[in-house]
Amino acid sequence: MINSLQGINIYLIGMMGTGKTTVGKLLAQYLGYSFLDIDEVIIKIAGKSIKKIFMEEGESTFRQLESKTLSEVCAYTKLTIATGGGVVMKSINWSYLHHGLIIWLDMPLELLYKRLLNDNSRPLLQGPDYQEKLQSLLKQRESLYNRADLRIKLHQEETPEIIVSRIVDTIPSVLKNVKEKT
Ligand SMILES: Nc1ncnc2c1ncn2[C@@H]1O[C@H](COP(=O)(O)OP(=O)(O)O)[C@@H](O)[C@H]1O
Ligand SMILES: O=C(O)C1=C[C@@H](OP(=O)(O)O)[C@@H](O)[C@H](O)C1
Ligand SMILES: [Mg+2]
Numbered sequence: 001m002i003n004s005l006q007g008i009n010i011y012l013i014g015m016m017g018t019g020k021t022t023v024g025k026l027l028a029q030y031l032g033y034s035f036l037d038i039d040e041v042i043i044k045i046a047g048k049s050i051k052k053i054f055m056e057e058g059e060s061t062f063r064q065l066e067s068k069t070l071s072e073v074c075a076y077t078k079l080t081i082a083t084g085g086g087v088v089m090k091s092i093n094w095s096y097l098h099h100g101l102i103i104w105l106d107m108p109l110e111l112l113y114k115r116l117l118n119d120n121s122r123p124l125l126q127g128p129d130y131q132e133k134l135q136s137l138l139k140q141r142e143s144l145y146n147r148a149d150l151r152i153k154l155h156q157e158e159t160p161e162i163i164v165s166r167i168v169d170t171i172p173s174v175l176k177n178v179k180e181k182t
Contacts, residue, residue, distance in 0.1 A: 001172055002031055007077040009100030013088055013145055015138055016122050017115040018105040019160060020082040026164045028080035037082040041069045050084075054123035067093055074099040085137070086124075088144035101174065103167060104148035108155060109135055149174045 010027065012020040021037050028035035039050055042065045046053050053062045067090055073081060074096045081100075087093050113131050120126065125133055145151075152167055 001168065001175075004175055005031065005101075005171070009074065009077060009079045009081060011081050011083055011097050011100050011102045012105060013083050013097070013102060013148055014085065014105035015107065015112055015134070015141070015145075016085040016125065017112045017119070018085075018107045018154065019163065020085075020105055023105065023160050023163050023167070024080050024082035026160050027167060030164055030168060031078075031080065033078045033080045035080050035082070036073055038066060038069050038073070038087065039082075039084050041073070042066060045069070049121070051121060051123045059123075063090060066090075067096075070096045085141070088141055088147075094147070101150065101171070102148040104145045104151045105163075106145065106151050106153050109138060111154070111157065 010024075010031070010033070012024050012027075014020055021039075024037065025035045027033075042053070042062070043049060046065065048056070050062065053065070063086070066084060066087060070083070070087065070093055073079060079100075083097075087097070109131075112134060116122065116125060116130065116134070124137065127133070150167075150170055150173075152163065152170065154163065158166075
């Protein structure tokens, strides 16, 4: 399977907290790929946290940095890339994502609520009504996530290792479609 990927990048998309960053690192190791987290690249470029970028410069500056970073990384190969949950909202970003294989980590809100309960690093979820915010974001984004090449349903807590093995087992079923894009 690894050879038949031919170095094509893998983009993980999905809501905040689904495990894109955690699973992406392990998946990269398994595939012999390098790992990149778009949020981490932005933090390095801006020299501050995502939360601070939102606070001091606003979401639209963050979204511009996100698109710019994505456009630059898609020039490389053999990368597993964890995107931020909102990357699907800008149509230009799809032209970058489509350079590779797009995988949606799809997790029910109930599990996400638990994961994100004590997390204060995600600026869009601050405040006691974070569950409503998360629900409304999913409503806006679900049909966009559904454009992914592959959807991995995470209906219960599973270890990152198990999730990686499920991804790896499912990739061959979509490789033909992906090669047609390249
Ligand atoms: N499979 C998993 N099982 C248990 N906890 C997980 C799993 N994947 C991620 N987490 C935890 O959930 C939180 C969000 O994970 P993260 O990888 O940052 O998600 P994302 O990048 O999609 O926002 C982190 O605290 C992480 O340690
Ligand atoms: O869903 C979003 O709009 C965001 C998700 C975050 O990344 P994760 O999905 O890795 O948490 C980060 O990019 C930023 O806080 C905005
Ligand atoms: Mg992340």
